[in-house]
Amino acid sequence: MKVAVLTSGGDSPAMNAAIRAITRVGIHHNCEIFGVFGGFQGILNQQYHELNSRSVSRILHRGGTMLTTGRSEEFKTEEGLKKAAKFLKDQQFDALIAIGGDGTMHGLDALSKHWDGWLIGLPGTIDNDLYGTDYTIGFDTAINNALDALDKIRDTAEAFQRVFLVEVMGRKAGFIAFHVGIATGASAILMPETKTTIEELADVVTKAKEKSKTSVLVVVAEGDELGNAHVIANALGKRIKEEIRVSVLGYIQRGGNPTHFDRYLATRLGAYAIECLLEGKQGGMVGEMHGELKMTPFKDTWTHKKPLDQWMLGLLDELSGISSTD
């Protein structure tokens, strides 16, 4: 079986671990594995070469992606899709495995209408916003990166007894903000999944101060409906008549050595993708739900919404101590 593999969209830590597992397990089962460079655009530009076991040495511990990535506008067009399908057909590829986020799953779904080869997606995004897997590859590393940064911000916030708004990534989803906010004891977490007004936020911050909190951390998801952290800080500052400090963590969240969790998940899903191909299972994204390996049709990965942990969500005020009567 001749298999192409690519990474697309925002890179995420442990994409490399997935590429390594796909390559080595694939070769073990007599597949020929070809790496495509620069995401879907790499198919259109015919930038690819065959991988062997040694090509994927010394990448397991590295962030980023050895195949490089991209977001291709050309691939989204009818002509682009037809061109990609022709190339894959002409080069006699049997299958394509793409690692990425929801844009990647959209791309695979669109390609399936033009090419009759086998298609499999792997969830590679720090945002964790794909249905069909409890966790996406890279999410754990990103939240640990953010956690590390927030712990440091907490030190300086305490020294000055300041209010800090810290913006994290996540696109339209609040998974990063939610997990990091819980793990750093944030007084409030602003996310697209929950609606909070400036008045409510001001109330939380005031209460936290009344409870003699030495610092107040608010975690803001970049996709929050109130706007970005600077906009929110401005409005909040005016309301509570205090200068608010802002820190936007940005791309630091996406880099660095992947955690054990991400390397293990990526390796497991990469190996499973090959197993699926060998068994003739295709047309969806592989993932792990409640410890079990699954394949979910591409469309379901973005049309079904993965919820935040509702029970933990309900505990936020209790955990931050704001609702306590002592």
Ligand code: F6P
């Ligand atoms: O989807 C991953 C992600 O890091 C988002 O959290 C963020 O909004 C976006 O990518 C940034 O994209 P770019 O790398 O194109 O700036």
